[in-house]
Amino acid sequence: MMHYSLPDGSLMPMLGLGTYDLRGAEGAASVRTAIELGYRHVDTAATYENEEAVGEGIRSSKVARDQIFLTTKVDRANLRTSDFIGSAEASLAALGCDYVDLLLVHWPNAEIPIEETLAGASELVAAGKTRFIGVSNFTRPRLKALLKASDLPLVTNQVEYHAHLNQRGLLRLCEENGVLLTAYSPLGQGSVLKDETICDIAKRIGRSPAQVALRWLLQKGVAVIPKSSSAARMRENLGMLDFELDRVEMERIESIGVCNRVIDWWPGTFEEDPDVFA
Ligand SMILES: NC(=O)c1ccc[n+]([C@@H]2O[C@H](COP(=O)([O-])OP(=O)(O)OC[C@H]3O[C@@H](n4cnc5c(N)ncnc54)[C@H](OP(=O)(O)O)[C@@H]3O)[C@@H](O)[C@H]2O)c1
Numbered sequence: 497m498m499h500y501s502l503p504d505g506s507l508m509p510m511l512g513l514g515t516y517d518l519r520g521a522e523g524a525a526s527v528r529t530a531i532e533l534g535y536r537h538v539d540t541a542a543t544y545e546n547e548e549a550v551g552e553g554i555r556s557s558k559v560a561r562d563q564i565f566l567t568t569k570v571d572r573a574n575l576r577t578s579d580f581i582g583s584a585e586a587s588l589a590a591l592g593c594d595y596v597d598l599l600l601v602h603w604p605n606a607e608i609p610i611e612e613t614l615a616g617a618s619e620l621v622a623a624g625k626t627r628f629i630g631v632s633n634f635t636r637p638r639l640k641a642l643l644k645a646s647d648l649p650l651v652t653n654q655v656e657y658h659a660h661l662n663q664r665g666l667l668r669l670c671e672e673n674g675v676l677l678t679a680y681s682p683l684g685q686g687s688v689l690k691d692e693t694i695c696d697i698a699k700r701i702g703r704s705p706a707q708v709a710l711r712w713l714l715q716k717g718v719a720v721i722p723k724s725s726s727a728a729r730m731r732e733n734l735g736m737l738d739f740e741l742d743r744v745e746m747e748r749i750e751s752i753g754v755c756n757r758v759i760d761w762w763p764g765t766f767e768e769d770p771d772v773f774a
Contacts, residue, residue, distance in 0.1 A: 497509045497510070497511065497534070497536060497737065498510040498511070498714065498737060500676050500719060502627075502628060502651060503628070503649045503651070504627075508537065508565050508597070508598075508651070508676075508719070509535075509536045509537040509565055509719075510714055510719045510720065511535070511537065511710075511714075511719070511720055511721075511722075511733070511734065511736070511737065512535065512537030512538060512539050512565065512567070512678075512719070512720070512721040513526075513527065513530040513535045513537070513538050513539065513721065513722075513723070513724075513730070514539050514680065514681075514721040514722055514723030514724075515527065515538060515539060515540045515544060515546055515549075515550055515723060516541075516544055516723055517544075517723065517725075518544075518546055518549065518550075518723065518725060519544075519545060519546045519549055520546075520549055521549070522725070523546050523549035523550070523553065524549040524550070524552040524553040524556065525553065526553065526724075526725050526730075527549065527550050527552075527553025527554060527557070528553040528554075528556045528557045529727050529730065530553075530724075530730050531553070531554065531557035531559050531564065532557055533727065533730050533731055533734060534734055535730070535734070536559075536563060536564050536565060537564070537565040537566075537567075537721070538550060538553075538554065538564060538565070538566055538567070539567045539654075539680075539721045540566075540567065540568050540569075540591075541568055541569035541571075541600075541602055542568065542569060542570060542571050542574075542583055542586070542587050542602075543569070543571050543602065547568065547587055547590035547591045548590050548591070548592075550566075550591060551590065551591035551592040551593060552592075554566070554591075554593075555592065561593060565597045565598070566591070566593065566596050566597050566598070567596065567597060567598040567599075567600060567654075568584075568587045568591065568596050568598075568599060568600070569599070569600040569601070569602035569632060570583045570584060570587075570599065570600070570601060570602055571583065571602050571603075572601070572602055572603040572604065572605040572762070573605070575601060575605050575608040575610075575612065575613040575616075576608055576612050576613075576616075577612050577613070577615045577616040577619075578616070579616075580612075580613055580616030580617065580620075581616045581619055581620060584596075584599055584616075584620050584625055584626065585625070587599075588625060594624075594625075595624055595625055595626060595627065596625070596626050596627070597626070597627045597628065598626065598627065598628045598629070598630055598651055598652065599617065599620060599625075599626035599628070599629050599630070600629070600630045600631055600632045600652070600654055601613055601629075601630075601631045601632060601634075602632050602633070603632065603633045603761070603762050603765060604631070604633060604634055604635075604638050604765065610641065610642055610645050610646075611645055614645060614646055614647075614648065617629040617648060618647070618648060621648060628649070628651040629648055629650065629651065630650050630651045630652040630653065630654065630675075630678075631650060631652075631653050631654070632653065632654040632655065632680075633654075633655060633762075633765055634653050634655070635666070635765070635766060635768055635769035636665060636666055636669050636769045637768055637769060638768070639653055639666075639669060639670070639673075639675070640669070643673055643675075649674070650673075650675050651675070651676060652675060652676045652677070652678045652719070653666070653670055653675055653676075653677055653678070654677075654678040654679075654680055654721075655677065655678075655679070655680065656679070656680055656681050656757060656758065656759050657677060657679035657680070657681075657682065657713065657718060658679060658681060658682050658683060658684040658688045658709065658713070659684070659688045659691060659693075659694060659709055659712060659749050659752050659754075660684050660687060660688055660691065660752065660754040660755065660756040661684070661755060661756060661757055661758075661772060662750065662752070662772075662773060663772045663773070664773060664774070665771070665772070665773070665774045666769075666772070667716065667717075667718065671717065676717075676719055677717075677718050677719070678718070678719040678720070678721060679713050679718045679719065679720050679721070680721055680759070681758055681759055682709065682710055682713055682720040682721065682722050683706055683709055683710070683722055684709075684756065684758055685758050687756060687758065688705070688709045689705040689706055689709065690705075691705070691709075691752065691754070693748050693749060693752050694708050694709055694749065694752075697741070697745050697748065697749070701739070701741075701745070703735075703736075703739060704732055704735075706722070706729070706732055706733055706736070707732065707733070707735050707736040707739070708736075708741065708745075708749075710722060710733060710736040711736045711739065711740070711741050712741060712745075712746060712749045712750075714736065714737075715740070715741055715746060716746075753773075755772060755773065757772075
């Protein structure tokens with residue numbers, strides 16, 4: 497496994513399991529399978545309505561809780577201090593855990609001052625209910641404002657990132673400020689797997705399109721959380737850890753130039769920074 501060094505020197509796996517849409521007993525079984533295959537990082541959210549299943553999957557895997565990096569997220573409606581704390585505590589109860597490793601603001605909310613959210617985050621960190629905090633779906637202007645306001649280190653900005661949404665400028669801003677970029681929908685929910693360049697490289701090097709798409713992100717220093725409900729595809733995605741793309745292959749993917757955002761749950765969020773390739 498490849499890791500990212502966290503502010504306290506501990507390690508976060510650069511590959512995690514996305515769990516959107518993995519619910520109930522099947523969802524729990526998927527999480528358990530992933531952990532048995534070697535995944536040590538699981539991504540969930542209050543709004544996925546699967547935290548019970550994720551907690552159950554972790555417990556039934558028999559791998560100790562402290563060996564797994566667990567992320568959950570607080571909905572944008574709950575960003576006022578007491579709501580933020582209440583949402584995190586409800587997530588812990590649903591997960592059946594004393595703490596999460598990372599708690600993210602799921603989407604920004606311009607109507608709630610970010611200082612309110614940060615106050616809640618500080619309390620949760622002080623109480624040991626989350627080890628770290630981060631954000632999701634923050635554009636460059638919003639991230640810059642947050643970095644100015646926050647005394648806590650921001651571990652990650654989790655955003656849609658794949659070969660058809662190569663948000664180079666946002667990645668640069670994260671790197672300059674010591675924030676890890678985590679790619680959600682790293683396969684573009686499957687759309688990237690049909691890309692001609694990705695398929696051509698995969699064929700030439702005897703790898704699958706998913707492995708090539710994920711490896712490109714990893715070599716750019718981006719963490720990835722592909723979702724799969726299939727043990728075979730979970731294993732395939734793990735296989736992106738044991739090969740390298742060369743410079744020419746990296747550059748070919750870098751210059752694909754397609755702009756296809758697949759997630760836009762809160763229209764207006766991304767309009768403040770439309771130039772995603774810059
Ligand atoms: N922060 C946010 O706002 C946000 C938004 C969206 C997603 N996320 C997180 O990011 C995770 C991943 O994103 P996502 O679920 O939207 O999309 P994704 O991971 O890009 O794609 C998932 C789709 O690809 C398929 N797949 C997985 N591995 C494959 C492989 N090796 N070959 C072929 N198909 C494969 C899966 O099908 P099978 O299940 O059948 O394998 C599923 O249909 C989510 O689950 C969630 O945890 C966060």
